Amino acid sequence: MDVNGKLTHATVLLVDDEPASRFAVESVLSRAGHRVLAVGSGGEALTELDVRLRKGNLPDVALIDVHLPDMSGFELCRLLKERPRMAGLPVVHVSALAAPPSDRCPALDAGDEAYLTVPAEPEEIEAAVRAAVRAARLRADDQALVKRLTLLSEMIVTIQAARSLQELVEVAADGTARLTNTPAAVFVLDRDDELYRGLPRDRTSVALPGPDADRAVARLLRRLSQGQSGVQITTVPAPLWPTGLFRPGVEHDARLALVLTQEGRAPVCLAAPTRGLRRVGPEAEALLAQLAQATALAAEPLLMYQVERHVALTLQRSFLPKPDQLPELPGVDAAVRYVPASQDAEIGGDFYAVLRAGGGVLFAVGDVVGHSLEAATVMVEIRHALRAYCVDESDPSVLAERLDRMLRHYHPETTATMCLALVDPDTGRTLISNSGHIPPLIVRDSGTADYAKAAGPLLGVGLSHPPPTELFLEPTDRLLMITDGLIETRGTDISASMEHLRAAASGALPGLDALCDTLLDCFGVDRGDDIAMLALRLG
Template identity: 80%
Template sequence: MDVNGKQTGTTVLVVDDVADSRYALAAVLSRAGHRVVQVATGHEALTEIDTRLRKGNLPDVALIDVNLPDMSGFELCRRLKERPRMAGLPVVHCSAVAVIPGDRCQALDEGAEAFLAMPAEPEAIEAAVRAAVRAARLRADGQAQVRRLTMLSETIVTIQAARSLQELADAAADGTARLIGSPAAVFVLGQDDELYRGLSRDRTLIALPDESAHRTVAGLLRRLTRGQAGVQLTTVPAPLWPAGFFRPGVQHDARLALVVTQDGRAPVCLAAPTRGLRRAGPEAEALLARLAQATALAAEPLLMYQVERHVALTLQHSFLPLPHRLPELPGMDVVVRYVPASRETEIGGDFYAVLRTGDGALAAVGDVVGHSLEAATVMVEIRHALRAYCIEESDPAVLAERLDRMLQVYHPDVTATVCLALIDPGTGRTRIANAGHIPPLIIRDTGSADYTKVNGPLLGVGLPHPPPTELFLEPSDRLLMVTDGLIENRGIDLEVSMEHLRAAATGSLPGLDALCDTLLACFGHEREDDIAMLALQLKN
């Protein structure tokens, strides 16, 4: 705009078949500071606009005579408004012939912004053009703001659904890039200064910033958010901001939206190149600040869950004996495996146990239903209770009954599955009780494998447990006990997955380690639940 508030530098398309009228309009508009493009017919106007559309420089307003030789000005306006990429072009109709009210009504009905009766004063022509351009720009700004608010809402929904801090950082980075139309990066500084980084999808994955760059960002986040409350917007100049987060190998000044979680522990940072954010307009920073607040709020439960997961894994690792700490069992070899869930937000209650009793060796594999710190805690209680009970009682069915009562009394809202096998290494006699768990699989050296036919109710539901199933193991037999985290997949029946497990076990190499390694290689990648495995074999 000029000093008088008039819009200048706009391009006006004048469509009039009378040369003198085109010249007069062009003269008036040029003196007002507008660029003028002149055409004589409707088809010439459409061709001119198509050409400019391909080049990305549409006119700002069209001044169209009502009476054109090839089509009416109303028809030309209608055709323009029907094209999505031209619909925002403001149109001012003009006519030098007698104007009736129906003409004005038709002009507005076809989408025109104004109607000028000619001849008109230059000020009136300029005012009509200014008003049409101003209204179109306000309308475009409003539509852009609605689109951005919609994108902001969609991004907030996405980040709130994130199941890990990494998913959250990725979602927030993509949402930031959509909001401002520029590459973006998001950082969350978690427990023990672990930095979670998300880059928008428009950033190529080649030449990613190295570990030194991440340490620099972590240090900046700690310093800039120390003692901070609320959202802070700040610029970090290129020499201090590592290259490559927005574009490979390129340094940028970075505009940061910084906020800490409500407990003040974890800094969250949304970062974008300063130039890109400036091009996005003045409202972009406000949207960036709102998204930063939403990201910090969504990060809080994930950070808390991360602490729970750390505690739960510590419990599991503390109470599950390591393979080299398993008790010595004369006449028997035992191999165990434990693999935590791949997803950071999953805390399982899977466990195994190998215990000496007066009647032989007791092997157990179980799973507390649910994924929480409580599940891991109850898992520890079950293992301790089992160790205590089997000092005086080794019958697997009796042990299952006692564990069931323990859960009913102390954890009435918790259920668990467990499979218990009591093996006499000298005779191979094996008694098995199963409380809602996957039954043991026996793999024979004949190339066959079968699940034992043993079942019973879950622990914690108060139903009676049947007597143990009895069988005899040969020295060449391998007995395998697993939790469902190894094979369970959403949408696939568990019996189908169990058959896949049976086939893979049948094809494994001899030996307990080979069996466990084969099954983990087949099924143990990116699992959503913990995996516990126990395999045993009598010694010759």
């Protein structure tokens, strides 16, 4: 159609077994600029449509004579409407006889758009074709819009379920590509100027642009977002838009939907090639803007979590001594490890401590239940309280009782697990108090390993703690204390995981660092929880 809505040309399937009538109608439509495909029977019409369906170029309208040699025009219409991929083809029935109600009703029931009696004025024939095509295209546009709106709703639900910024940009890129039926890219620039880029899943890694493209987009987003509010729809010409972001090695003008998160800092950008959007239609940009707003809303809590995770991780690392920062421990060697949870997981309250106490050296490994900045904060309080309590007390069970009271007094909704081991370097005498934690593992140079028989209630539940378990370490023994993040796996019984750990530790090379590194290599890759580990032996 032209700008005035007038049908400029169409492909018309004319089904009529009378050559003279067929010639007359074909002449009228051809003079009006339409392309005519003329056949003489219902069977020929079905064959022609099947061929064109396979090629993807169905006609725009079918003019069907009511009286055909092999079937009625109404039956042919009904057959077309029963085929899902042909149901949208508009049909105009044609008859040389005036149409009584007994004929018009079956035509309407069969799904036709109009009923035309011939001979008719050329203007009337063309008007019938024009009206049928216009109505069909409006219906197709409405159906496409409904489909896109449904898809938009589905994409918003998927976007809101994203658990990380990287997952968010990836699902948003898939949604943008599906919504616009074009290539797409989605970007989020966080407050630390780190760019998260998402492309549709059908893009292969070998076809992805390099870091220079990301830096160019980051500069562009910073400039375009200055002083912006609401959704900004803008075009970036190909020389300014990195080559290959939409199609490998191809330059494209980019149409951007740019919006800031609510706090007004992090730009969120949905991008598609301008030429592709024009083919889809003007409503695609409106839907793109809505999807951009939904992506920005979903990015807001993820950005806040990212900040909280950074603070919690900084807090963890600032209070946990690094392996080369452990205090001097005459008569005892120690090795420690701390591995934060994978990028997509929250930081918890895992900790370790190595402290001098009146009866020897106190070793502690613990885990505050929960994963948040609050858990990390409570972890710090427990470590400080433990340092203070062991100034005048070294019995691990007494220390556990005091920490339990502290936790119930200041954090009544919080619990923690912890294992304390007091080691006398001169004799190897070791006292262990275990508060709901994985018990220590004694690894011997003979190639065997066993868990210490030490158990007790969680900290923070108000139950009394039993006397400490006593054992004696040999100079060749290694004592290993871990948090459950090293071995706990959803769906796997913890006792089975502990047995796997025992077997792996038994086969580790001699030395504390070798033991820790072996276990991290076996169990500590891409974990969903923090890992704290402490290994010691008599020096």
